[in-house]
Amino acid sequence: MKNFTLKIQRYDPETEKVYFEEHTVPYAKDLTVLDALNHIKEKTSAEIAYRWACRMGMCGSCGAIVNGKPALMCSTFCRTLKQPISLQPLRNFPVIKDLVVDTDDAMDKFREAMPYTEIQKRHINEKDETLQTPKQLKQLKQASQCIKCMLCYSACPVYGLNKDFIGPAAGALAQRYNKDTRDKIKDKRMDSVTGKNGVYKCSFIGECSEVCPKSVDPAASLQKLKVAGMFHAVKKTARTVIKKHEKNLHEIP
Amino acid sequence: MRYLEQKPGPFWWTRNIRYFIYFVREIAGIMLGLSTLTIIWCLFQSRLMSDQNISMILETITFYSFWIAMGSSIIHSFTWLHAIPRIMPFTLSRTGQKLVYLILLAVWIGLSWLAIVTIFAPISHA
Numbered sequence: 001m002k003n004f005t006l007k008i009q010r011y012d013p014e015t016e017k018v019y020f021e022e023h024t025v026p027y028a029k030d031l032t033v034l035d036a037l038n039h040i041k042e043k044t045s046a047e048i049a050y051r052w053a054c055r056m057g058m059c060g061s062c063g064a065i066v067n068g069k070p071a072l073m074c075s076t077f078c079r080t081l082k083q084p085i086s087l088q089p090l091r092n093f094p095v096i097k098d099l100v101v102d103t104d105d106a107m108d109k110f111r112e113a114m115p116y117t118e119i120q121k122r123h124i125n126e127k128d129e130t131l132q133t134p135k136q137l138k139q140l141k142q143a144s145q146c147i148k149c150m151l152c153y154s155a156c157p158v159y160g161l162n163k164d165f166i167g168p169a170a171g172a173l174a175q176r177y178n179k180d181t182r183d184k185i186k187d188k189r190m191d192s193v194t195g196k197n198g199v200y201k202c203s204f205i206g207e208c209s210e211v212c213p214k215s216v217d218p219a220a221s222l223q224k225l226k227v228a229g230m231f232h233a234v235k236k237t238a239r240t241v242i243k244k245h246e247k248n249l250h251e252i253p
Numbered sequence: 254m255r256y257l258e259q260k261p262g263p264f265w266w267t268r269n270i271r272y273f274i275y276f277v278r279e280i281a282g283i284m285l286g287l288s289t290l291t292i293i294w295c296l297f298q299s300r301l302m303s304d305q306n307i308s309m310i311l312e313t314i315t316f317y318s319f320w321i322a323m324g325s326s327i328i329h330s331f332t333w334l335h336a337i338p339r340i341m342p343f344t345l346s347r348t349g350q351k352l353v354y355l356i357l358l359a360v361w362i363g364l365s366w367l368a369i370v371t372i373f374a375p376i377s378h379a
Contacts, residue, residue, distance in 0.1 A: 011257065013254060013255075016255070018257060068268065068269070069269070089257070091258060091261075092258075093256075094254045094255055094256050095254065095255065095256070095257050096254045102254055139344075142344065157261045157265050157266075157272065160258075160260060160261045160265075161260055161261060203275070203279075204275075204336055205271060205272060205275040206271055206275070206336075207269065207271045207272060210271055217339070219339070220339040220340065223336075223339060223340035224340060224342065226340075227340060227342065
């Protein structure tokens with residue numbers, strides 16, 4: 001093979017025109033899609049817009065639809081793809097220009113997952129460190145690998161249909177903090193993620209886990225949150241009933 | 254800045270195999286419900302109707318509905334049982350997930366067999 005052919009979807013925000021542009025890149029065994037794009041930008045078409053930063057699958061900036069599937073361009077080798085390689089912006093997001101999308105909406109969803117802990121200070125430890133055992137870390141490690149690349153949101157048809165849905169990555173994030181032994185706000189978080197547009201909107205298609213470059217398995221996280229949400233609801237109802245009962249008991253003269 | 258695709262189109266489920274499996278799983282659930290309702294309706298109607306021709310038509314509908322219901326229940330159960338190991342409260346390895354799936358399948362087949370024997374054995378004896 002002498003060349004790779006790339007079919008890039010272009011979008012001009014000024015004219016609102018959407019069209020495909022074909023480019024060829026010389027063959028190289030270790031050429032990634034991102035390398036190919038950089039080559040095109042450098043040699044033939046400088047105005048193509050796309051995001052990238054680390055080039056090693058860590059920053060999550062270079063997500064795009066590569067041959068119909070959401071993928072990180074820096075982790076996808078051209079030699080593994082069917083020719084011509086089609087490049088499109090991530091689905092389910094508004095396009096700013098060419099392959100650059102606006103992910104603000106999904107980013108805002110992360111707030112609903114309350115991705116933080118209220119660390120309980122332990123006075124037994126000299127420096128008030130909150131140490132974790134390897135076993136405790138193992139509980140949350142998989143879900144903590146998320147790099148917010150938004151490939152899962154792009155692969156999720158439920159999010160595509162209902163933009164209010166909390167989405168896969170936010171679910172994985174909530175699960176990660178729920179599993180954290182230092183966490184003190186699990187109840188608040190569960191209230192937040194099991195709301196009207198919360199985890200119960202997920203219909204367990206599983207494509208989010210399939211496209212995840214870090215094997216976070218957000219689909220499984222969402223299902224686990226559904227089960228946990230059920231117990232949380234039962235616990236919450238029981239608490240309310242008990243409180244009411246206690247109040248009634250106090251009111252008896 | 255604009256959405257190039259406002260919402261997934263009517264054929265979004267043909268995009269890849271996972272979407273397709275999901276679609277088949279849900280369609281199988283709907284088919285199962287519909288065919289069960291059809292069977293119940295046919296059974297009630299056949300009790301009320303005395304016309305032999307109508308009874309024959311109802312029997313045919315029941316026969317086909319039964320096979321649709323059975324096929325749908327098998328697809329629906331297989332796909333859901335396949336999903337269950339992933340929603341366990343503990344994390345399982347791939348091999349562990351497969352093992353749980355096989356156990357669930359064995360339990361499901363065993364319970365189905367037990368149900369068939371309990372329901373149909375007295376009928377066949379009669």
